[in-house]
Amino acid sequence: MSSSTAAPTQPVVNVVSLNSQHPDHLIGLPCDSPLLSWKLASLQNGLHQICAELEAASDPSFNQILATTSLQGDAQLEVKAPGGDLDSREVRWYRVRVETASGWSGYSESLRYEAGLVSGEELLGEAIGDDSVHSDPATLLRKEFTVSKNLAMARLFITGHGVYESTINGSEVAGEFLNPGWTPYDQRLTLATFDVSNLMREGVNAIGVTLGDGWYRGKLGFENEFDHFGTKTSLLMQLELTYADGNVERVVSDGSFKVSQGELRFGDIYDGSSIDYNFAQPGWDSPGFDESNWSGATIRKLDKSKIQPRIAGPIVKIHEFPMTLTEQSDRVLLDSGQNISGWVRLVVDGKKGQKITVRHSEVLEAGNNLHTAALRTAKAVDTYVLHRDGRHTLEPRFTFHGFQFADVVTEAAIVSGVGIAISSDTVRRATFSSSDVRLNRLHENVVWSQRDNFVGVPTDCPQRDERLGWTGDAQAFASTANTLVDAQSFWRSWLIDLDLEQDENGDVAAVVPNILKDPPSSDWIMMGRAGWADAATIVPYSIYESYGSQQILRQQLQSMRRWTWALDGRRGENKFLPTQFQFGDWCDPDAPGDQPWLSKVSADFVANCFFAHTAELTSKVESLVGSEDGAEVFAQMAKRLKSDIWEQMGEEALSTSAGCSITLEFAICPESERAHVAKVLSEMVRKDRGKITTGFLGTPLILHALSKNGHPEEAYLMLMRREILSWLYQVDSGATTIWERWDAIRADGSINSGEMATENASGESPSMISFNHYAYGAVVDWMYRNVAGLAPTDIDPGYRTTIVAPKPAEGISFASAEVETPFGRLAISWRINKTGDLAVNLEVPFGATAKLELPVTNSSQIHLNGKKLSNGESISYGVYTILVSNPRIVEYT
Numbered sequence: 074m075s076s077s078t079a080a081p082t083q084p085v086v087n088v089v090s091l092n093s094q095h096p097d098h099l100i101g102l103p104c105d106s107p108l109l110s111w112k113l114a115s116l117q118n119g120l121h122q123i124c125a126e127l128e129a130a131s132d133p134s135f136n137q138i139l140a141t142t143s144l145q146g147d148a149q150l151e152v153k154a155p156g157g158d159l160d161s162r163e164v165r166w167y168r169v170r171v172e173t174a175s176g177w178s179g180y181s182e183s184l185r186y187e188a189g190l191v192s193g194e195e196l197l198g199e200a201i202g203d204d205s206v207h208s209d210p211a212t213l214l215r216k217e218f219t220v221s222k223n224l225a226m227a228r229l230f231i232t233g234h235g236v237y238e239s240t241i242n243g244s245e246v247a248g249e250f251l252n253p254g255w256t257p258y259d260q261r262l263t264l265a266t267f268d269v270s271n272l273m274r275e276g277v278n279a280i281g282v283t284l285g286d287g288w289y290r291g292k293l294g295f296e297n298e299f300d301h302f303g304t305k306t307s308l309l310m311q312l313e314l315t316y317a318d319g320n321v322e323r324v325v326s327d328g329s330f331k332v333s334q335g336e337l338r339f340g341d342i343y344d345g346s347s348i349d350y351n352f353a354q355p356g357w358d359s360p361g362f363d364e365s366n367w368s369g370a371t372i373r374k375l376d377k378s379k380i381q382p383r384i385a386g387p388i389v390k391i392h393e394f395p396m397t398l399t400e401q402s403d404r405v406l407l408d409s410g411q412n413i414s415g416w417v418r419l420v421v422d423g424k425k426g427q428k429i430t431v432r433h434s435e436v437l438e439a440g441n442n443l444h445t446a447a448l449r450t451a452k453a454v455d456t457y458v459l460h461r462d463g464r465h466t467l468e469p470r471f472t473f474h475g476f477q478f479a480d481v482v483t484e485a486a487i488v489s490g491v492g493i494a495i496s497s498d499t500v501r502r503a504t505f506s507s508s509d510v511r512l513n514r515l516h517e518n519v520v521w522s523q524r525d526n527f528v529g530v531p532t533d534c535p536q537r538d539e540r541l542g543w544t545g546d547a548q549a550f551a552s553t554a555n556t557l558v559d560a561q562s563f564w565r566s567w568l569i570d571l572d573l574e575q576d577e578n579g580d581v582a583a584v585v586p587n588i589l590k591d592p593p594s595s596d597w598i599m600m601g602r603a604g605w606a607d608a609a610t611i612v613p614y615s616i617y618e619s620y621g622s623q624q625i626l627r628q629q630l631q632s633m634r635r636w637t638w639a640l641d642g643r644r645g646e647n648k649f650l651p652t653q654f655q656f657g658d659w660c661d662p663d664a665p666g667d668q669p670w671l672s673k674v675s676a677d678f679v680a681n682c683f684f685a686h687t688a689e690l691t692s693k694v695e696s697l698v699g700s701e702d703g704a705e706v707f708a709q710m711a712k713r714l715k716s717d718i719w720e721q722m723g724e725e726a727l728s729t730s731a732g733c734s735i736t737l738e739f740a741i742c743p744e745s746e747r748a749h750v751a752k753v754l755s756e757m758v759r760k761d762r763g764k765i766t767t768g769f770l771g772t773p774l775i776l777h778a779l780s781k782n783g784h785p786e787e788a789y790l791m792l793m794r795r796e797i798l799s800w801l802y803q804v805d806s807g808a809t810t811i812w813e814r815w816d817a818i819r820a821d822g823s824i825n826s827g828e829m830a831t832e833n834a835s836g837e838s839p840s841m842i843s844f845n846h847y848a849y850g851a852v853v854d855w856m857y858r859n860v861a862g863l864a865p866t867d868i869d870p871g872y873r874t875t876i877v878a879p880k881p882a883e884g885i886s887f888a889s890a891e892v893e894t895p896f897g898r899l900a901i902s903w904r905i906n907k908t909g910d911l912a913v914n915l916e917v918p919f920g921a922t923a924k925l926e927l928p929v930t931n932s933s934q935i936h937l938n939g940k941k942l943s944n945g946e947s948i949s950y951g952v953y954t955i956l957v958s959n960p961r962i963v964e965y966t
C-alpha cells in the first residue's frame with residue numbers, strides 16, 4: 074500500500090456510495106459494529122481496488138477520528154467498520170477511500186450511523202394501556218411535558234403490543250403504518266427510534282399515541298380467531314430531550330399518561346376500520362387540551378428483554394392510483410386499475426351524520442358486483458360517520474386491504490377516490506423490458522405482487538383472512554424478490570423470526586410468525602413441511618447469491634443446521650423421511666381443486682429431494698463460513714440421500730414434470746442421467762404444448778431445469794403460451810398481479826370458487842382463491858437470467874461475476890434489463906438488427922466481471938467494441954457494444 078501518495082486532484086476512481094447493511098434512513102440501529110459496502114466508478118478501464126482505507130469518526134468532518142482500518146485486496150462488501158461496537162445512542166461517521174494502480178480515490182461521502190439502545194432494559198418507563206379488549210375503539214394516550222431552552226435534539230424510542238401511531242403537538246412523527254410491524258412478539262419485539270427534534274417547541278408540548286389491535290390481538294388466520302399474542306395492547310416509549318449543555322431529560326411511558334378513546338371506533342387488519350368523527354376529541358394530542366375526564370393509564374406487563382432495534386424498513390405508502398368512479402344504481406364503483414395492498418382515500422362532500430361504507434375486492438363479478446367471496450371471513454369494509462357538513466378526506470386506520478375495486482354506499486357526494494398502495498419499504502433495484510408487451514406486463518404484475526405481499530412479513534396474499542408469512546411461498550419467490558428489490562433487511566428481520574419459531578427439534582414453521590400451531594384440518598402437520606420449512610436454507614442462500622451477503626449465512630447458520638439435523642433425525646430405517654402429510658407441489662393444476670396438496674408428484678419424493686437440497690445448501694454454507702468439517706458432514710448426507718432417492722424413487726423422478734424439474738435443479742440424479750431426465754421433461758412439456766402442470770414447488774424450477782439442460786425451446790414454449798394454464802393467459806385475462814391458481818378466472822370468464830375439502834374449526838369449508846399470490850411469479854427470475862441475460866452466480870455472488878447469456882427467441886426482437894448490484898448498475902440491452910445480428914449493449918460496474926455466454930451458432934462471430942472475441946471470455950467493468958453474427962435464436966413453436 075502506498076498510503077503516503079497524496080490523492081490526485083482528479084481521482085481516476087471515485088467512491089460513489091457507502092452503506093451499512095441497514096436501511097439508510099433508519100436510526101436507532103443495532104450497536105454491533107456495522108458492515109460497510111461501497112460502490113466505485115471510473116471512466117478508465119482495467120483498474121481494480123488493491124487497498125481500501127476505512128475511517129470511523131465521532132464528527133462529520135472527521136476531526137475526531139476514532140479508528141482506521143486498511144484492507145488489502147478488492148473486498149467491497151460487508152467489511153467490518155473500524156472502531157468496534159457502538160455504545161447506546163452513539164453516532165459515528167464512516168468513510169472510505171480506495172487505492173488502484175492509478176492512485177487513491179477521494180473519500181466517499183460520509184455515512185452517518187446512529188445506534189439505538191443496546192438493550193430494552195434501558196427503557197426506563199413501563200408499558201401502559203387501558204382496559205379495552207379486542208375490537209374495542211382504539212386507545213388514545215397522551216401526556217404533556219415541558220421543553221426548556223437550548224434543546225439540541227430529541228429522540229423518541231417507541232414500541233408496543235398492538236399497532237401504534239404517534240404525534241407530537243398534533244404532528245405525525247413518521248409517515249409509517251402498522252408499527253411495530255409483525256414479529257413473534259413474545260420472542261422479539263422491535264423498537265423504532267425517531268428523530269423528533271423538529272417537532273419540539275420551547276414550553277409545553279404534548280405527545281399523543283393511538284394504539285390499535287393489529288396482529289397482536291386482532292383477527293388473524295382462517296379460524297376467525299383473535300388475541301393470538303395477548304389480550305391487552307400497550308405502549309412502551311421514552312422521549313429523550315438532549316440539551317446543548319449535555320443535560321438529558323426523559324419522558325417515559327408510565328401511569329401519569331392519560332387514556333381515552335376517539336373517532337377510531339374499530340380497526341382490524343382483516344375487517345377494516347370504522348371511524349365516527351362524532352367521537353373525535355379535537356386537540357387531544359396538542360398541549361392545553363382539557364384531559365380532566367380522561368383516565369389514568371394502566372400499567373401492563375411487557376418483557377423488555379425481548380426488545381431489539383428494528384432493522385427492516387417500515388411499512389409506508391408507495392404509490393397513489395387515482396380511481397375511476399362509475400355510478401351504479403345503488404352505489405359508486407371505484408377502480409384503481411391495479412391490484413394493490415392498501416386502502417382508498419376518499420374525498421366526499423357530505424352532511425353531519427351521513428355514513429359512508431367502502432367495500433373492497435380484487436375482481437368483479439357479473440353486474441359490476443364486487444367479488445368478496447375470496448376474502449372469506451375478512452370483512453375488508455371501512456366505514457365513516459361525518460360529524461359536520463362539508464368536505465372530508467377519509468382514510469381508514471390500522472387496516473389494509475388487497476383490492477383493485479371498491480364500492481361506496483353513501484348519501485354524501487363522492488368527489489374523488491385514490492388507491493393508496495402500501496408496502497414494506499424496500500428499494501427497487503431492477504427493471505425489465507422487451508419487445509413483447511405481454512411479457513412486460515407479466516413482469517409488472519410480479520413487481521406488484523411482490524410489493525403487495527411484502528407488508529411487514531412476506532405474505533401469501535394480501536386480501537383474505539390469511540396474509541401470513543408462509544415459508545413455502547417465500548422460498549419459491551425469494552430469488553425473484555431479490556432480483557427486483559433490495560430485500561436484504563426485510564429478509565434479515567424475518568429470518569431471525571424463522572429461527573426463533575423453530576421448535577425444539579429444529580423443525581421450521583409453515584408460517585412465520587407461527588400462529589398456526591393447530592392445523593386447520595386434523596391430519597395436517599404445520600411444522601417441518603417439505604418445500605416450506607426449507608425456506609430456512611433456500612432464502613438465505615438466495616440472499617447470498619443475489620447480494621453477496623455472507624452476514625446472512627452467519628446469522629442463519631444455526632437455524633440451517635438445526636433444520637437439517639431435524640430432517641436427519643426423522644428418517645426411518647429405509648433412510649427416507651416417513652410418509653406424512655405434506656403440502657407437496659401445492660396447487661398442481663392437475664390435483665383435485667379442493668385438495669391442492671394431492672399433487673401428481675409423490676409427496677415422499679418431494680420431501681426427500683428437498684431434504685437432500687437443504688443438506689447440500691447447509692454444506693455449502695458451512696464451507697463458506699469456514700467450517701469444513703460441517704461442510705463434509707452435510708455434503709455426505711446430501712450425497713448419500715440423493716443416490717438412495719435415485720436408486721429407489723428414480724421412477725418417480727421421471728414420471729412427472731415436477732419430478733423431473735426437482736431432479737434436475739437439485740441434482741438428484743447422477744450427471745450421466747441428466748440429459749435423459751431433461752429430454753423426458755422437454756418431451757412432456759412439448760406434448761402439453763407448454764401447459765403448466767406444476768404447483769408452488771415445481772413451477773419456480775421448471776424453466777431453469779429446461780434451459781440449463783439444453784432445452785430453452787420448451788422453456789420459451791411455456792413462458793409464451795397464451796391458452797389457459799400459463800402466465801400469459803393471466804395477462805390476457807387482465808390480471809395486474811399473479812394469481813394463486815392458474816385458472817382463477819376460467820376461459821369462460823367465470824371465477825373459480827376455489828372450494829376446499831378441508832374444514833375450519835367452525836365446520837366450514839373455506840374457499841381458496843386469490844388474485845395476488847406471488848409464488849408463480851418466480852418466473853421473473855428466469856426472465857432476467859435468460860430473456861434479458863443477466864444471471865448472478867453462487868460461485869462469485871452479488872453479481873460480482875454475472876453470466877451474460879441472453880437467449881433471443883422467435884418473436885422477441887429486443888430485451889433489456891438493469892440491476893442495481895452491490896457494485897453498481899449492471900445493464901444489458903439487446904436487439905436483433907436488420908441483418909439478423911444480435912447487437913448487445915452491456916454495462917458492467919466497477920469491481921464486477923461479466924462472463925459472456927452468448928447465443929452462438931457454428932458460424933457466429935463475436936465482436937466486442939469492434940474487436941474479435943471468443944465466447945466464454947470474461948470482461949471487467951466498462952460499457953461495451955457486442956455484435957454476434959448469425960446468433961442462435963430459440964425457435965420454440
Ligand code: BGC
Nearest residue numbers: 533534539543545546656659
Ligand atoms: C396459502 C398458501 C400456502 C398454503 C399452504 C394457503 O392457504 O395461501 O400460499 O403456502 O396455504 O398450505
